[in-house]
Amino acid sequence: MQVKVWSYLKEYLNEKDEVHEAIEQVLNSEVLILGENVKDFENEFSAYCQSKYGIGVNSATDAIFFALKALGVKPGDEIITVSNTAVPTVSAIAAIGAIPKFVDIEPTSFLMKVEQIVDIITPKTKGIIAVHLFGQCVEMDLLTEVAAKYNLFIIEDCAQSHGAQYKGRMAGSMSHISTFSFYPTKILGGYGDGGMMVTADSELVNKMKRLRFYGMEKTYYAIEHGYNSRLDELHAAILRKKLLHIDEYINNRRRIAKRYDEELKHTSLQLPNELPENKHAYYIYVVRHPDRNKIMEKLKEKNILLNISYPWPIHTMTGYEYLGYKVGDLPETEKAANEIFSLPMYPSLTFEEQSYVINTLNEILKSY
Template sequence: MSQLPTIKVWDYLEELEEEKDDILEGILKVLHSGRLVLGESGRNFESAFSAYCGVDHGIGVDNATNGLFLALKALNIGPGDEVITVSNTAVPTAAAIVAAGAAPRFVDIDPETYLMDVSLLEAAVTSRTRCILPVHLYGQCVDMAAVQEVAQRHGLTVMEDCAQAHGATQRGRKAGSMSDMGVFSFYPTKPLGGYGDAGMVVTSNPELDHKLRRLRFYGMDTTYYSEEPGFNSRLDEIHAEILLRKLSRLDGYIAKRRALAERYDRLLASTSLKLPSIQAGNEHVYYLYVCAHPDRDRIIAELKHMGILVNISYPWPIHTMRGFAQFGYHAGDLPKTELAATHIFSLPMYPALTFAAQDKVCTALGDILGEPIAKDERLDGLP
């Protein structure tokens, strides 16, 4: 009989305990301000986060799915258009494309990094293609120089899905700064996560900045007067204030994630697990620590029996889902994506995870695989 989970794939309670005084102070500040939507906290967070990313403008939204949707609308992408992206991603990437009225055109992945295989982009471009939407998956960036080269040759826009890549860099440039727009999620599990849904679009294009601010607020520049059809996708002040305060700690969160990842690398190096691969020029932030093994399902079941929970991101490629069947893809169309979906799983990864808990995870994996793990210091906590 399996025991109750003792190690979760993600947890925020210890972090909250450390930060709760600051978080509660921020909430009370907003409540006493008299302005709960589109106020000072939102403006301050937009300015601070866009500066962190190295771009000029940030537009806070209610979630990243709507951020992607609004960004596509701002580019006038809709019915009859295609957006090139990947099937190995969260459903919201493709759902936003469909919501805008366009069609996703999927390309396969690099089996080492699980990122978009940029060598396939050229062949994927059609007369209907308007945009390339690379996904910076698991915490590292797609080869953006290669993406931009194809985009410029064909007159396409580029938009980065940065939902998992806050603070990730490629050759010194941060995720979100290497295209027309970058879209971030602040869902609780993210490297910079709130306590509910929130998102942001970042751009250095002043026209897109103005367009996005209008679209997120019913198409209005002035209250009660709509200039065009718009939507209600505003970031509320409480979330903005919380995220602004957590932003000052983001680099610290990332440092802890990298320390955990480096330790996983060392402890599991001699096992048959396929460990994460970092693309040249990238600095990974390890939103997830993704392994692969052909006997994945047994490994997951036995870990659960030991009280250790892991996750699969993602078990079903989007192109094989009934919800996207209208786009004509079938099993076998993206073989590397489909193979990865049967092998990948992510180990516990969050800043408050202790070395002692990590030791238990690695020891359990070694026992399940019947393979030795490396010896390392046994420290309860991170430096």
Template sequence: MVPFLDLKAQYAGIESEVLEAVRRSLASAQHVLGSEVAAFEEEFARYTGARFGVGVNSGTSALHLALLAAGVGPGDEVVTVSSTFVATVAAIDYVGARPVFVDVDPATLTMDVSKIPAAITNHTKAILPVHLHGHPADLDPVLDIAKKNKLHVIEDAAQAHGAEYKGRRVGSIGDLGCFSFYPGKNLGAYGEGGMVVTNNEELAHTVRMLRDWGQERKYHHDLKGFNYRMEGIQGAILRVKLRHLDGWTDARRRHASRYNALLDGLNLARPIELDWARHVYHVYAVRIAQRDRLQEMLQSQGIQTAIHYPIPVHLQKAYRDFGYSNGDLPVTEAAAKQLLSLPMYPELTEQQVKMVCEAVSSFNETTSEKAKPV
């Protein structure tokens, strides 16, 4: 069997370090925020190249607070994409704003920057690109458009820990960057966690207050805040795992290179890495017209796969009130029907990658239908 993700294998390699960190955290009795979280905030901000990091209880909370800190609220609009996890859009809804969707680039499936100008209105307050699957969005044009229109840029980097855009790590490039430490992420907690990073001291200060009931001092609530604090034990665990992240990323990139080589020439589209990008392969997703049949065949051979995401956010029942329908985002909609995520985690073996590719190749030989371009 080849699992889609094997967190047990990862834990086995760092068990002694994690247990020591947990013991240290428990002994400190600093169970919410505290010194371990503060140290992790500093270390992760430095890792991304940002001046400040604010730890929160989830990636969704990071997005929510980043939007609030940027002044986004009722009546405002945020330009974003539908090819993402629902949390990106939910956070916009939380602050009372309206998402304005633009389609994605067919190659990277990140925001199609050529579509942004037409989406901007007098109500636009921010642009929220998503670094999907670990490949950065094209940020320079986004930043240029934002500057001309006096908009904030908030990066959704939940899937892109350590990814680089033109030599700079994502998250630190826009006004605010939002990360998730959900267990399955490239850098995952043993529970929930998230962080906002920024180079703006005032924005960092606002996020720091908002995550802790809007207070600077205990019982002095200057803002209407939230209980979005990171737990001390997660900060301690994430400090351990951060030390291994670059090695894990190198392994992911080796697996992706191996996949690319072994799947070359088949009737499917492989993920790409543009010249200006460093892809960290949170997901290795191929595109193929017979996606569902391929998934069933792989499952029958003990190979687990996943689909990210079968229904774009703009077509989800919960978000019909935003007024979008089938056909509005053709590239996004076509990709949602074709993407299949193959096993990808650092502890994969070469033999496992080969097994997956041989199974995909065998399926490919049984069908002549190619992945349709979009």
């Protein structure tokens, strides 16, 4: 048997009729860009997030970039986030010419150490990007308090946390603007790139709509400088169908996580820590072990193909050398990058595949 960390094929085959119906509907409508499907999906998805407005774009990278622009970030401004995230969280800040500043992470949840934020606030700090990493939300009450005290905005980077909850509130409903990815692997993933900004602030909506559409409100007349980054009708139509299943996807993920928790709790792996105030959506199931590389090699020999999210902290990458960080600056982040790996996790992972992963891991870990 071969088990991959992620695969969409079984899910696609289960939902083939719905997906093809959506594609047919769009192709027959003769509206391929910014039509009813995008509008409806924006409304439906922002309502799902307990927010008000959605603005569909081409990717979450663009969504973060536009969110920062809409909130008035300028070159030289400082934005606080984490180095333990996907590169795009940081590249979107850099794309504006703003300066990413990093706090360290908590060693068991791998989320932002919120209490470190005050230590790195300067007069140039404009906002915070809270990354709800791996499917779990940052400590938002404390973060909101800090942000209010220092007059900073918050963007929630929800690329990995569709449907996650903090104290019963949905990821994406607790900040000025939140940003989502519909990249294929995501909890709500399409068959190509896609993203969305979600906000409850009506004053930001038109600005973000212009940014994705060459700076225009009406065609051929630019009010301001803008870009082209639109969610396609085809993707929106498919995502609307998939949104109907999102709770089922998350329940399946949670069921698989619970089984891993139960069946691996006696091993020397550090298992994910679902914080008491959170509902984890398990975008990925991240475990930790000091002998990570050897364990992964042995799993590969057994045809279990895993992934590391992420093997290199961003502040140690050559692309971000110019920020002036050095190894040792974010010890928990750096240590985690050497020890974490992700077990197979997607809603249609079969019971037999889960068993194969669990049994193989238990066998390998006997000698640790």
